[in-house]
Every structure is written in C-alpha cells, then in structure tokens.
Amino acid sequence: MPELPEVETIVRDLRPELVGRTILSTRLTHDDVLRGVTRRRLLAGLRGRRIRALTRRAKHAVFDLGGHYFVVQPGMTGSLLVQKDLTADERHYAVVQAKLDDGRVLIYHDVRRLGTLLLLNQAEWDAYDAGLGPEPLDPQFTPERLRERLRGTRQAIKKALMDQRVIAGVGNIYANEALFIAGIDPSKEARAVTPEASGRLHTALQDILQAAIESKGTTVRDYRTGTGQPGQFQFELLVYEREGEPCRRCGTTLAGTHAIDARITVFCHRCQR
DNA sequence: ACGAGGTCCTGCGAGC
DNA sequence: TGCTCGCAGGACCTCG
Numbered sequence: 154m155p156e157l158p159e160v161e162t163i164v165r166d167l168r169p170e171l172v173g174r175t176i177l178s179t180r181l182t183h184d185d186v187l188r189g190v191t192r193r194r195l196l197a198g199l200r201g202r203r204i205r206a207l208t209r210r211a212k213h214a215v216f217d218l219g220g221h222y223f224v225v226q227p228g229m230t231g232s233l234l235v236q237k238d239l240t241a242d243e244r245h246y247a248v249v250q251a252k253l254d255d256g257r258v259l260i261y262h263d264v265r266r267l268g269t270l271l272l273l274n275q276a277e278w279d280a281y282d283a284g285l286g287p288e289p290l291d292p293q294f295t296p297e298r299l300r301e302r303l304r305g306t307r308q309a310i311k312k313a314l315m316d317q318r319v320i321a322g323v324g325n326i327y328a329n330e331a332l333f334i335a336g337i338d339p340s341k342e343a344r345a346v347t348p349e350a351s352g353r354l355h356t357a358l359q360d361i362l363q364a365a366i367e368s369k370g371t372t373v374r375d376y377r378t379g380t381g382q383p384g385q386f387q388f389e390l391l392v393y394e395r396e397g398e399p400c401r402r403c404g405t406t407l408a409g410t411h412a413i414d415a416r417i418t419v420f421c422h423r424c425q426r
Numbered sequence: 427a428c429g430a431g432g433t434c435c436t437g438c439g440a441g442c
Numbered sequence: 443t444g445c446t447c448g449c450a451g452g453a454c455c456t457c458g
Binding site for chain 2 (some may be wrong): 185228229230263264265266267306307308374414415
C-alpha cells in the first residue's frame with residue numbers, strides 16, 4: 154500500500170522517464186477514481202500537455218503540467234508505470250493510459266480502484282497542499298513541530314499519525330513500525346505522549362521512512378516501484394504482519410488489535426507503554 | 427470535537 | 443467444483 158516511501162520511490166523512478174515528455178492522448182476506463190473532476194475536464198487537461206515536473210507530496214504523485222496539476226493518490230493498490238507495451242493484466246487494470254511523445258505509455262494501474270485522481274489549478278493545488286500536514290522528512294519538521302501537532306488531539310497516537318492533516322504521508326505500516334521503535338503504546342492519547350517519547354517518535358519516523366525509501370518501499374501484495382519491481386522493506390519490518398510472532402527486542406508475543414480506527418495494529422505489550 | 431460505523435472497490439482464501 | 447462470505451484498507455462521509 155503506497156505510503157510516503159512507496160510514492161517517493163515511484164516518483165524517483167519515473168521522473169527521468171517522464172519529465173519533458175508530452176501527453177499525446179489519454180484513455181480513462183473508469184470514472185470512479187475521479188475526485189472533484191469530470192472525465193471531460195481530466196482528459197482535456199492532460200491532452201497535449203508537457204510534463205514539467207513530477208514530485209511527491211504526502212502519498213500523492215504530483216504531475217506539474219504547467220498551470221495545473223495532475224495528482225495521483227494510489228490508495229491501496231494503485232501503481233504508475235511507463236511502458237512500451239501492456240500485458241493483458243496491465244491492460245485490464247489500467248485505469249489511465251496516457252500515450253507519450255516517445256511512443257511509450259504512462260499507465261495508472263489500480264486493481265481495487267481505491268486510489269483517486271485530481272486535476273487542480275494553481276489556486277486549488279495551493280489550498281489542497283495547505284490542508285496537508287508537514288512532510289516528516291522536511292528539515293523544518295522538528296521534534297517541536299511534531300509535539301505541537303500531537304498536543305491538540307485526544308485521539309490515539311496511532312490514529313493521529315495516520316491523519317494526513319497532522320503529518321503527511323504516514324499510513325498503517327509505518328505508524329505501526331515507528332511506534333514500536335519509539336516504544337509508545339499505539340492506543341495512548343496523542344496529547345498524553347511525553348516530550349521525551351515525542352522526541353523518540355520524531356527520530357523513529359524519520360529513520361523508518363528514510364530506511365524504507367532506501368529499500369524502495371514495502372511490498373505486501375500489490376505495490377510495485379516505478380520500474381515494476383517489488384520493494385524490499387517488507388523483510389525489515391519489526392511488527393507489521395508479525396502478529397503472534399516474537400518481539401525482536403524482548404521476545405514477547407506481538408499482539409494484534411483492530412481497536413484503533415478499525416485497522417490492524419501490531420505491537421509489543423512490554424516494549425510499548 | 428470526538429468515536430463509531432458505513433462506503434467505495436476487487437481479489438483472495440476459508441468454509442460448506 | 444462452485445458458491446457465498448468476510449476481509450484487506452485510505453480517505454471521506456454521516457450520525458450521535
């Protein structure tokens with residue numbers, strides 16, 4: 154499931170392939186991935202446009218088309234690929250096929266279509282961007298900034314971490330991992346996290362996200378890098394997908410619960426307080 | 427402002 | 443074998 158490291162990997166892989174290319178024509182096979190944009194406006198907005206830049210913000214891949222932005226949020230099962238030919242499987246799940254001026258095709262592939270596509274002008278993008286929390290790998294994201302963001306909410310710390318308005322780009326996998334590394338009980342109220350623990354969490358978040366980027370992301374099922382390869386970070390996970398297995402730090406059997414926001418939370422009763 | 431729960435969407439695996 | 447059903451979940455919504 155593409156979170157910050159996965160989208161960062163996709164964007165880094167595709168940037169040299171796509172920047173400077175012009176989109177000749179576009180095919181959209183399903184309208185249900187569109188959010189706040191009609192089929193007609195999306196297709197008109199892509200056709201004939203040159204890709205000026207490709208960047209990441211939170212869990213979104215952002216195509217700068219000059220004057221407006223094509224924003225792809227891969228959701229659970231979305232991926233972006235650039236290919237010369239499509240396999241039958243790729244064709245079946247390719248929600249968007251954009252023909253490029255070098256003869257290749259940019260594909261947005263999404264089996265479950267929980268991903269979303271947006272087309273925003275400059276003002277709309279600025280407003281959207283302003284609604285997202287700070288980037289955890291930004292040098293301006295200090296431990297103090299994290300503590301400020303957490304102080305205001307009584308929500309469970311894990312839910313707060315996954316709230317894109319609080320911090321951008323963190324989803325279920327890295328929230329579980331960072332809380333384990335920082336030794337914080339995922340159900341603890343965010344505002345009750347001590348400054349010391351918050352400092353550990355800041356370090357853990359930056360370390361885990363950076364390490365996951367270096368391993369090209371975590372592939373549980375569907376996620377692929379921009380070159381179609383699985384990521385490698387799934388082999389380094391400490392708690393996620395390890396419910397019932399021994400804690401790597403103390404050997405206690407890791408617990409699993411759905412009590413927080415109906416998502417699987419895996420943690421160590423002994424190491425996380 | 428909070429939590430709880432529903433919705434979207436499809437593939438997969440369990441159970442019968 | 444072939445079916446039904448529950449589950450996976452990020453974002454967004456409504457309700458109390």
